[in-house]
Amino acid sequence: MNVNLLSGPIRPQLIRMTLTLMVGMLTMMSFNLLDTWFIAQLGTRALAAISFTFPITFSLISLTIGMGVGTSAILGRYLGQGREEEAKRKALSAILFAFGFMVVGGGAGLLWSEPLFVAMGADADALPLILSYMHIWFAGCGLLAVSMVGNAIFRAFGNTRIPSGIMVAASLVNAVLDPVLIFGVGPVPALGIQGAAIASLLSWACGCGLMLWMLWFRHRLLSWRQFDRYGLSDGREILRIAMPAALANMLTPLATVLLTAFVARYGQEAVAAYGVGSRLESVACLFILSLSMSLPPVISQNSGARQLARVAEAYRSALQMVLMIQLAIYLLLLLGSPWIATAFSDQAEVQRLLLQYLWILPLGYGLQGVIILTSSSLNALHQPRLAFGLSLLRFFVLFVPLSCLLGYGFGLFGMFIGGVVANLLGACLAYLWFNSTLRRLTLESV
Incomplete structure (x- = not known):
């Protein structure tokens, strides 16, 4: 089960793991986009409403992403040191902690959702x-937390095939249920936007069940051995990396909240266009996301084995790939932008603003990928504070200030230009930051 990431050519390993993950991620993101398209058929009001939910849902998802980052980093290091049984016990702690945190977060959301969305600018x-x-x-x-942390456990062991398969299965459930519950079929009533939420819930339940079966019974990657003695300390060890990573991920929706509030000044059509653009970004950056999941196990296992030259090689290879792939994706978006705009809205103003978004912001996706991969690599090296600092710099020193500053001067066009400039500056700083950190760790290991 434990795939050897400590020897052999690195680039083929990264490509194999990333492409396998992309199958599942592409399916999941495509059906999320399809979900947005179904909701768009309900009208601009529904599309604007779902756009308001994205920063909040991503805030809680960021918590489990952080747990996954901490899990992958800790398990990878223990596996690199040959301590597999301890890694399995820590994997169980990660599952339980993630589920508990997400339940608490969901409960808080149920209590305070109305004042939260009113504060974001949602109207009556x-x-x-x-x-x-x-x-x-x-x-x-x-339920979603269990699946996401389970994915991280498999990735830490070098297996990206099973997480990909589970993502495909859960996404298919969501895709089948979406039109049935949103628009109604036969005896099933049309539930509108609420039907989309129910479809998501049922798909999470399927993914959670499959994940636990694979982890516990099929591959036996969870262990109760000495859990009563070390469970809490294992959880604290994971949280040492997970919480800064979660906070760093939560900066993304926080920045999105601020930018959505800024966009809302231009009307409901602008919010709708920005919401669609944000969903399209998640698909366009699929390679970045997949690579940011496949790169950390390679880095954490090799850093655990003190093979820092392979860490440097993996990082360089990842950056080269992400810049080339995202440039190609930008050109495809540029060519397909007129069709995309008409597919998501029949309103001329929404189409115009969405075209503007697609012509400008995707130009910086490759640079954004450099920052994201650097952050995930720093977490894999057990440097969560540096990773958090990089994310803080990216969003609140560069991206939000530059976007809003140019937005005030030149409208939404200026806001989009500001985002590209911020990604360029952030990518340069991230590259220098990582290499400085790796040189320091290399000197300390001598």
Whole structure:
């Protein structure tokens, strides 16, 4: 089960793991985009409502992403040192802690969802739609946590095939249920935006069940051995990396909240266009996301084995790949932008603003990828504070200030230009930051 990441050519290993993950991620992201398209058929009001939910859902998802980052980094180091049984015990702690944190977060969301969305700028028309969606989402988000941390456990062991398969299965369930529950079929009533939330909940339940079966019974990667003695300390060890990583990930939706509030000044059409653009970004950056999941196990296992030359090689290879792939994706988006705009809205203003988004912001996706991969690499090296500092710099020293500054001067066009400039500056600083850290760790290991 434990795939050897400590020897052999690094680039083929990264490509194999990343492409396998991309199958599952592409399926999941495509069906999320399809979910947005179904909701768009309900009208601009529904599309604007779902756009308001994205920063909040991503905030809680960021918590489990952080748990996954901490899990992968800790397990990878123990596996690199040949301590597999301890890694399995820590994997169980990660699952339980992630589920608990997500349940608490979902409960808080149920209590305070209305004042939260009002503070974000949701009006009286959008608020009932938002709450009908989010109350179901909050109630079931613990199931999503189990699946996401389970994915990280498999990746830490070098296996990306099983997580990919589970993502495909859960996404297919969501895709089949979405139109049935949103628009109604036969005896099933049309539930609108609430139906989309129920479809997500049922798909999470399927993914959670499959993940636990694979982890516990099929591959036996969870262990109760000495859990009563070390469970809490294992959890604290994971949280030492997980919490800074979660906070760093939560900066993304926080920045999105601020930028969405800025965009809302230009009307509901601008919010709708920005929401669609954000969902499209998640698909366009699929390679970045997949590579940011496959790179850390390679780095953490090799750093655990003190093979820092292979760490440097893995990092350089990842950056080269992400810059080339994202440039190609930008050109494809540029060519397909007129079709994309008409596919998601029949309103001329929404189409115009979405075209503007697609012509400018994707130009910086490769640079954004450099920052994301650097952050995940620093976490894999057990440098969570540096990773958090990089994320803080990216969003609140560069991205939000530059976007808003140019936005005030030149409208949404200026806001999008500011985002590209911020990604360029952030990528340069990230590259220098990582190499400085690796040189320091190399000197300390001598």
